[in-house]
Amino acid sequence: MTLKYDVLIIGGGVVGCAVARELSRRRLRIILLEKSSDICAGQSRANTAIVHGGYDAEPGTLKAKYNVAGNTMFGRVCSELEVPYRRNGSLVVSFSESDDPKLGGLLARGEKNGVSGLSIIGAEEIRRREPHLSKAASKALLVESGGIVCPYGLTIAYAENAARNGVTFIRNAAVTGIKKWRDGWHISATAGDFTADAVVNCAGVHSDEINNMVSEEKFYITPRRGEYYIVDKKYTGYFNSAIFQLPTKMGKGILVAPTVDGTLLIGPTAEDIDEREDTRTTRFGLDKVLAGASISWEDIPTRAFITSFAGVRAHCDRDDFIIGEAPDAELFFNAGGVESPGLTSAPAIGCYLAELIAERLSAADNPCFDPTRRAIPSFREMTNVERARAIAANPDYAKVVCRCENVTEAEIRQAIRRPVGARTTDGVKLRVRAGMGRCQAGFCTPRTIGILCEELGLDPLEAAKSSGASRLLSHYLFEKEAKPHA
Template identity: 35%
Template sequence: MQRGFDIAVIGGGVVGLAILRRFAMSGLSCVLLERGADILSGASKGNSGLLHTGFDAPAGSLELACIRAGYAEYIDIRGRLNLPLVKSSALVVAWSEEERTKLAGIVAKAHANGVEDVRPVESDELRRLEPRLSPAAKAAVLVPGEHIIDPWSAPLAYAHQALAHGAVILRDAEVTGGEFAQGAWRLASKAGPVSARAVINAAGNFGDLVEAIARPPPFTITPRRGQFVVFDKPASQLVTAIILPVPSDRTKGVVLFRTAYGNLAIGPTAEDVPEREVAATDTATLERLKARALEMAPSLSGIGVSAIYAGLRPATEHKDYVIEALPGRSWITVGGIRSTGLTASLGIARHVAGLYASHFGALPSQPDPIWTPVPNLTEERPRPYMQGGEIACHCERVTRGEIERALEGPLPAGDLGGLRRRTRAMMGRCQGFSCSAHVEKLFREKTRGAA
């Protein structure tokens, strides 16, 4: 494939897809290169699915600005893209007297960050808000604007909207090198060469390796692993708010949160690992997470574990995101988007579009947006099974029609993992005991055994 594009985005995670969407909707010709068999197969695969207000982000940081802008745009467009928003609020809970002394500082910082509805909550109110939380919870800070979204449908919607505006998404297209000559990039990829006037590096955990194509990378990625344990659906009745830890220098606390799919999860851990690609769990950590969840919400005892997973966040030696334009090289770096990427991605895309406009030329006049609503996966909005149909995955109530549709269209699931992420099939308590053979058959029929 040898085509000239205005923009080539490297990386099909939530950040790359939001950037692709922004430029495609601005009328530029865009291509995205993803190394995996499907989009969202790297850092974006294993996050918590939370919409952050930025109340605890570093003051004055680019990260905070992108979170705030991303949050606002998500709320603005979610209705037109059929994206979920489970209004939950968050509570930063103090479990010791020492932690309690830090709550006032958290409120002050939130206010300074422009999140003004954040307020302290004393123990009586905390009991009222979360009666099933352990009595060891002393006091808290309430963050009314933190909510639960879902990690898959938003980036999938961004991808579809970009495609509707003419973008091209190449999968199994790892970028292996590139040359900049006569004002254009010629990238070598496993899907063939691609040429573009400007390149945007949104390669996540491979960001520094990709950056080396343009310059000695100004950052090094040390993937930070986060493990999660997901409890079965009855557990989601035990807490309402996202239960956040009080940050400390010594220990990194974990979050107890409902998921948009009606489960309760605990995680993530924060472990620096050398591995960029495979996010592995380990039994001892999973047992600790499970035990910690039971300490926080004792009524969890007796409720089974549905799923375990881990994600890798692209952490760098820098505290803030590394987003900058290299005017002489027609290159924009988007690196070190650690753990707030899902919320911030739309804000990052706006910021990158601004960098492009000031360094590489004005964006064309914007055509009317085409809206591409995605299938809803969450219980708080109507799901396809409610209209009837043949259920293929019983635990998650996924219809056969949903699975067939996820294997069709302009961006069909690239592998079984992509199919799971798009539909939730095989993600429930039985983990495919009942349905995996049937789902595999549907997948093989549609992809003619290309699995």
Template identity: 45%
Template sequence: MDDVIIIGAGVCGCSLAYELSRYQVKTLLLEKENDVSEGTTKANSAIVHAGYDPKPQTKMASYNVEGNAIIEQLSADLDIPYKKIGSLVVGFDETDRKTIEKLLDQGIQNGVKGLRIIEKDELLAMEPNLTKEALCALYAPSAGIIAPWELAIAQAECAVMGGTKIQLNAEVLSIEKIDGGFNVRTTAGDFKARFVVNAAGVNSGTVSRMLEPEFFSIVPKSGEYYLLDTTENGIVNMVIFPCPSDLGKGILVSPTIHDNVIVGPDSKVVDDKDDLGCTSEGLENVRKGALRLVPNVNIRASIRNFSGIRADAQMEDFIVGQSKTVKGFFNMAGIKSPGLTSAPAIAKDIAAELNQAGLEFKPNPNFVSKRRIKRFKHMTEAQKAQAIKENPAYGAIVCRCQTVTEGEILDALNRPVPPVSLDGVKRRTVAGMGRCQGGFCGPRVHSLIAQKLKKNQKDITLDKGGTYIVLGETKRGKI
């Protein structure tokens, strides 16, 4: 029997696995998909929020502010792409000014550092492409941008190197209370542990109901985006938000960590928790929202549309902690925005609760607190020459848009949680993330994965299980 089973390898589950790997704890991370970070963690705005949005005295407020600080440190330790670029909430009139003053007050109560209201002249000097209609803004220097999937992958990799087990392609079907713990039935067999943690994202309501009487259910809310080409890099320097409304933080315009520009999201209730489609109506709303803030942002430079699903438990706060009805069962549930920012802080809290509930914490001598990734594009000329000398595969550029080498892709395929799909490789190396969206490098990456896994290319997917790319033989011969 393991000590802890974590259900769901999104940023919450992976943060907890990493946190528990500090100790000699037998942890098993169960994930229904073929990779970590396949849920909401891979499709969001990628903002490390400062922490003025959540209502003071909520868990959300303290996790947000603490998570913001932890992520800065974690990014340095685990080599996760991250930049503290600051954010602005822009006001257009005196009603907006009142909202901004309220956000400032909330931020001060929540302990956010460096917040201040700036007026039009300073605002336009900071962001020359912002609409001239802007009146004032809340400036939050501690906001940042990150590669969100990397926050999950990096922590999962370190946890695995420290002894955590991961079982992918294991969808949890039911959970049963047994003597001394739980039996968790999955599509990959049964697993037993003393404690179970529900970090199943949009499915956290379903997983809770496997053991607990219903006390929340998740309403899936989609948010659609445009991702703009790097040609738009520099149109804004910070994360630009409008004033928040009942629908959320609003449609933002922001640089991404990979020098693109992201525009979105809207907010719409969807019937299907897996509905990641975009609609012309949703994208039109996003376009209008972006132009209101930055009138000359070039939406035609779009290289991709995508959407993410919020796990809205229709509560003001996150659902975090031990179940009131089932001892030994814990929830990290209803983790909507700012869940990405909050995840490492939520994980610390759940770890402390597990410890209080009887999980012994002896330091793990194999804990991995540092990780380094070779990124050819960011090397000096001397480092590039050295990398090629050590491994000639670093001399072969596979992704031309993002300058990713075959060496980096082969390294990714050998990492502690290896990718099995094109998008898995993309999230680890950025190959396929550029202007051509994998049109050029896709076939080569496809073939490298097949070689590594000793499989036929027909069996290699774009992303989740079932997303096959090559369907059969062509008249030119066998694949």
């Protein structure tokens, strides 16, 4: 049986989930298909977590337009969805007097883009703000509107709010074909067949493949891998702002930045690759991260690295976002080539596409729409009084599963039970940080698997890290037959 919807969204990254949430303001039947086992499985999960000011994008581009517009929306959106966000500012630093004039060019570009709070500061002010920054820093562009956010937290919050407002989410649903028939768009996916009046392509590194199935206005994506290190919370507060070096044609360069969770992030590299899902870290890439970051942070404590990771971003051959209705494919809408500053731009792209689609479909307002989403109460952020109250209301708050991050059984169960909830250990990690601490899930994994099995009715041998192909357990050591929920 083919299921019929008003709008079908392809891709469960931050842009797809933002579009879903904004469309749920209208009376529409909306479905989102995600090819992976969870939302936020691609570049929305693995990026620099920066809310960019908008000084870098070429004036007149969609990158500039949506970056600046999205930046101004973050305070409201993150307040409504209870997502960690901090406007801590950014510094673009020159480490040579010969490069100082380039900062003036970035300042002029930012002002042309409509970015406020830009100024150039000297070495003395740099040192006052960032005492651990390299002594070679001579001048910097201060970007007061820069910020940091939890990218997967934002994506998940968008999805939960959209689901609460009626959007259907289907995971493990890779799109295999799209055709336009008289009654709308027919979409074939690994999860079944669907029909929709409108389709929204938010497929990230695969957005060109989706567009090129239906439109003669082709574009092409080059996967660009970026590798990172994460520094332990022991260095919380070591840097206050996001520290950028002067950008190049390959991106914004190697940065050092605090995260909203108290760690420090250094990276990324920028390497064009052939495989769109190749998120391996490499010795060459991580050495490049370390060498580049050492320009900003002279004495990087390498023994404090707790993990490394890589993300793949969607670099488009047009070197800009592709946003809007395809000119030769009625009611097929693209959010293609959304690389940096895609995270910052997501709220604005979501609003624009939702309003455009609602207008094209003559959709009425949804009187039941609720813009708010409550986050899972975090045990590690509670006072002792609040902890006592939480335990009294739910004794599972007294059972600490992840010791590094102080994550309790109550939080893990809520992460699984929520709309668009966790189905894997990585899904739990993204929602409540179990496994993100210093030991990197060395102690908490067995209990997390046990809770997943209890909540979802899984056999332990079915438990996965991130997808069906990443089983955590292969067989029973002491039992000839499997025992569910063991």
